[in-house]
Amino acid sequence: MRYDPANPEWPERDRLVLSKGHSAPALYAVAALSGMFAVQQLKGFRKLGHSLQGHPHVGATPWVETSTGSLGQGFSAALGMALGLRHQGNLARVFVLLGDGELQEGELWEAMLCGAHFNLGKLCAILDYNKLQSDDYLAKVLAVEPLADKIRSFGWHLQEIDGHDPSAIQTALETADRCDTPSFIIAHTLKGKGVGFMEGRPEWHGSVKLSDADLSQALTDLGASPSEIDGYLNGHWSN
Amino acid sequence: MATGQTSTPEQIGSSGDTLREAFGRALVRLAKDGRDFVVFDADVAGGTGVHRFRAAHPDRFYQFGIAEQNMVAAAGGFAATGIPVFATTFAVFMLRALEQARLSVAYAKRDVKLVASHPGLDVGPDGGSAQCLEDLAAFRAIPGMVVVAPADPYETELATAAILEYQGPVYMRTGRSPSRRLFEPGHRFELGRGQILREGPDVSLIACGVEVARALDAADILATEGIGARVVNMPTIKPLDRELIVECAEKTGCFVTAEDHNIHGGLGAAVAECLAELAPSPVEFIGVRDSFGESGEPEELAEKYRLTAPHIVQAAKAAIVRKVLRK
Ligand SMILES: Cc1ncc(C[n+]2csc(CCOP(=O)(O)OP(=O)(O)O)c2C)c(N)n1
Ligand SMILES: [Mg+2]
Secondary structure, eight states, X not given: OOOOTTOTTXXXXXXEEESSGGGHHHHHHHHHHTTSSOGGGGGGTTOTTOSOOSSOOTTTOTTSSSOOOSTTHHXXXXXXXXXXXXXXXXXXXXXXXXXXXXXXXXXXXXXXXXXXXXXXXXXXXXXXXXXXXXXXXXXXXXXXXXXHHHHHHTTOEEEXXXXXXXXXXXXXXXXXXXXXXXXXXXXXXXXXXTOXXXXXXXXXTTOOOOXXXXXXHHHHHHTOOHHHHHHHHTTOOOO | OOOSOOOOOSOOOOTTOOHHHHHHHHHHHHHHTTOOOEEEESSOHHHHSTHHXXXXXXXXXXXXXXXXXXXXXXXXXXXXXXXXXXXXXXXXXXXXXXXXXXXXXXXXXXXXXXXXXXXXXXXXXXXXXXXXXXXXXXXXXXTTOEEEOOSSHHHHHHHHHHHHHSOSOEEEEOOSSOOOOOOOBTBOOOTTOOEEEEOOSSEEEEEOTTHHHHHHHHHHHHHHTXXXXXXXXXXXXXXXXXXXXXXXXXXXXXXXXXEEEESSSSXXXXXXXXXXXXXXXXXXXXXXXXXXXXXXXXXXXXHHTTOSHHHHHHHHXXXXXXXXXXX
């Protein structure tokens, strides 16, 4: 992505819309580490009087491209951005991150039709295909397969990758940039990846009920320690 | 880019003129004045009046098909790139994108104008499914959303310019059926301000949209009976002109509100909220009493659902009686 942390309003910046707005913690962590704001601010996440809202909100954190949290809408908003940028001859790219459960929203398929109809070549959707949603497995709640065929039939360029492989992600994003049609990347993922007791378990969606023992186990799994994390958040961390 | 100068409407529509066609004319005129904006449609351009804009500026018109939720959220995204968007459809179908209007437009503070034609019983023969009697209530409840309902084609042209001038989310309802001409060149429209169209000491009739003409007729009838009614056109339902309403309470002491909308949540409710807080006074409500509409000609429906001048007259008398009994 082309962006300048010192100038989040730079008109030529690439945009990222987190359509699966409930993943705000991941967005905030990445943004903090990318220099969009001080890492210590992460401590105010979801707290009264702090800017980092429970779901991304442009009114509270202007570097967030738009407010999300109602599944399906971020995709349309990203599409509108891509259309608005093209209208003005701006060549910036627009990336939108979708959840697989989110595919069950009708609005999402309105946007799929629309993106192909307007042939928004700068629009790139990335699907976090973890096969889980809030209540249960997608296949049990409301199946979306066969998915690749659906995406292709809607006229989008399709790639399927391992969503945990950074070089595969990099290559896919470059490939997407070279195609004239809107682009859709199915990123196969494992929800809770890296934390053994969470991996692939629907009950951990949206759950923050971690015992101290669970927390330390999770951090160990991830190769970190509580004191290290505290260090980051208290600003002792430098890189 | 804006030239800074907005021209006044050149033509006053003929007698068959509608608010929706006036809206379409206003868009063309504003573009001619150099205003930068685009128009989105959901397959009803012929009905909302924006077909005129499409013909004049095809490069600034985007057809979204019958997909209102996507259209409204995309309008929020488009506006984020710096150009205001008029997103248009019929009022009932705008309701379908209520949550998109809430999150992607209002919460994100986007410069999007949601303009809906076909509100109220004024829709006529298409019947209950098409007659939107809930839009003012629904959009008024969204924080930061300005809500506008002009009364005639001329005022619609002025209101269209005013909502574009204003930076932020707006919902405006126009109208389907031929409208009586109420205003002449020289009429002013200011967002958030009502206008006294006629003076009278006994009761205030506060109306918006098609009901303004009926309120004026009611005032004529009341005058023949020696009752003086002040008639107020209230084209901005939110933010409401509270100052004027309080002044009406001081001058006339009682009210009738009139709107082509459910009595719950619209203009009447807004006026009553204001009065309850600042100047408690008797209020009678003219509007559809919590029901859906049905097929029929707009005038027949207005009669059946008690929106016409004689019903406003009755309500005015009831309000005056309540005022006198209070003393
Ligand atoms: C329109 C809407 N309905 C319901 C919710 C509540 N909700 C939040 S997350 C979620 C499950 C999302 O599943 P998925 O899209 O697969 O996301 P992921 O698995 O990546 O967390 C639900 C139902 C919501 N945010 N938006
Ligand atoms: Mg999922």
